[in-house]
Amino acid sequence: MNIILLGAPGAGKGTQASKIEEKYKLLHISTGDIFRANIKGGTEIGKLAKSYIDAGKLVPDEVTCDIVKDRLTWNDAKSGYMLDGFPRNLFQAQELDKFAKIDLCLNIDVDESLLMDRICGRRVCACGESYHISTLNGATTCAKCGGELYQRADDNPETVKTRLDTYKSQTAPLIEYYKSQGKLKSVKSGAGSPDEVFVQICAILDR
Numbered sequence: 768m769n770i771i772l773l774g775a776p777g778a779g780k781g782t783q784a785s786k787i788e789e790k791y792k793l794l795h796i797s798t799g800d801i802f803r804a805n806i807k808g809g810t811e812i813g814k815l816a817k818s819y820i821d822a823g824k825l826v827p828d829e830v831t832c833d834i835v836k837d838r839l840t841w842n843d844a845k846s847g848y849m850l851d852g853f854p855r856n857l858f859q860a861q862e863l864d865k866f867a868k869i870d871l872c873l874n875i876d877v878d879e880s881l882l883m884d885r886i887c888g889r890r891v892c893a894c895g896e897s898y899h900i901s902t903l904n905g906a907t908t909c910a911k912c913g914g915e916l917y918q919r920a921d922d923n924p925e926t927v928k929t930r931l932d933t934y935k936s937q938t939a940p941l942i943e944y945y946k947s948q949g950k951l952k953s954v955k956s957g958a959g960s961p962d963e964v965f966v967q968i969c970a971i972l973d974r
C-alpha cells in the first residue's frame with residue numbers, strides 16, 4: 768500500500784508516521800528528513816534547500832520531485848511506502864500521479880490555534896523521533912535511540928508563520944484533489960495525545 772500523509776506543519780505527520788512504520792512495517796519517506804540529511808552532509812542539494820527551508824518556503828518543485836521519483840525506485844519501496852511532506856502543492860501531486868500509484872491519502876486535521884505552540888515547543892532527534900517540551904520533563908536525549916535532542920532551525924515563530932501560510936495557500940487544496948480521486952480519509956487531532964490520533968488511523972488502515 769502506498770500512502771500520503773497530509774497535514775499542516777505541526778499536525779503530527781512525523782509522529783504518526785513512525786507509529787505507522789512500527790506497526791504496519793511501512794517505509795517512511797519524509798522529504799523534510801531527506802533535505803535535512805543533505806544539509807548535514809553538505810551536498811549540493813542541501814546547499815540549495817537550506818535557503819528555502821530557513822525562510823519557511825518550499826524547495827523548488829523540480830528538485831523535490833526528482834528526489835522523490837528516485838527514492839521510490841529503491842528496492843525497499845517496492846512493497847509500499849508512506850510519503851510524509853510530499854506532495855505539498857498541486858504540481859507535485861500531479862507529477863506524483865505520473866510515477867506512482869497512490870492508494871490512500873491520510874489527512875491529519877488539526878485546529879490551527881494549536882499549531883504554533885506545537886511547532887515552537889518541538890524537539891527532534893536525528894533518528895526522526897520528535898517530542899514536545901511539555902512532556903520531556905527536562906530530558907535532552909531521545910527515549911528511542913539516546914540521541915541528542917535539538918530544535919529545528921525552522922521551528923521559530925517567524926518561519927512557522929510563513930510555513931503555515933504556505934500550507935494554507937498551496938498544500939491545503941490537495942485535500943480536495945485527493946477527495947475527488949476518492950482516496951481521502953481524514954482523522955481529527957485535537958489537544959489529546961498522539962495515541963488518540965493513531966487509534967483513528969489504525970481503524971482506517973485495518974479496514
Ligand code: AMP
Nearest residue numbers: 798799819820824825826831852853855
Ligand atoms: P518538513 O520536515 O516536512 O516540515 O519540511 C521542512 C521543510 O523542507 C519545508 O518547510 C520545506 O522548506 C522543505 N520541504 C519538505 N518537503 C517539501 C516538498 N514536498 N516541497 C518543497 N519543499 C519541501
